[in-house]
Amino acid sequence: DVKVTQSSRYLVKRTGEKVFLECVQDMDHENMFWYRQDPGLGLRLIYFSYDVKMKEKGDIPEGYSVSREKKERFSLILESASTNQTSMYLCASWGGQGGNQPQHFGDGTRLSIL
């Protein structure tokens, strides 16, 4: 089974801090994704990466950046955390061809910005 591991289940940070959320997958997948989940809005794509050092903006990239230095690790960075970034963050990986394989998700990180 694919294992996607997010470094923290719960995280509390202060406004203005630089925050790192880490995600590691163990299946040598090329594609990795970061989503945020908010009540009534579902999951929205922040950034994704289709290869090492390659990244593309998703639907809501403002206030975030990402890093993919190694294939198995995809980091989400909040450059200067703000209270409106309090949310559930989900990482996913995908290694299929033609879109017919499902994305595999981590357990999520509940981030609170005070």
Added chain:
Amino acid sequence: AQKVTQAQTEISVVEKEDVTLDCVYETRDTTYYLFWYKQPPSGELVFLIRRNSFDEQNEISGRYSWNFQKSTSSFNFTITASQVVDSAVYFCALSRTSGTYKYIFGTGTRLKVLA
């Protein structure tokens, strides 16, 4: 533009009742994939099913069944004889068959199964 609508925000049923979760999608693509995921209280999204646009056969897996109707752009999910363990948020998602394979998620339906 692609869009997925899950109009039911929250559903409550009593254990052993059947329940159907609705999913309506919009896409201009002629080929696409549809997915259902379950998110239990623990938080992780668990993959349930994938359906491609060429295959309109209904699918049954134990107490779960899925009804895909291209004519109405719907991909509904039915749980038969619901159990408390079915309590979760369920997401429907749409993806393309080429390009970046981004998922478009619906807003989810919270299902509460009461004992």
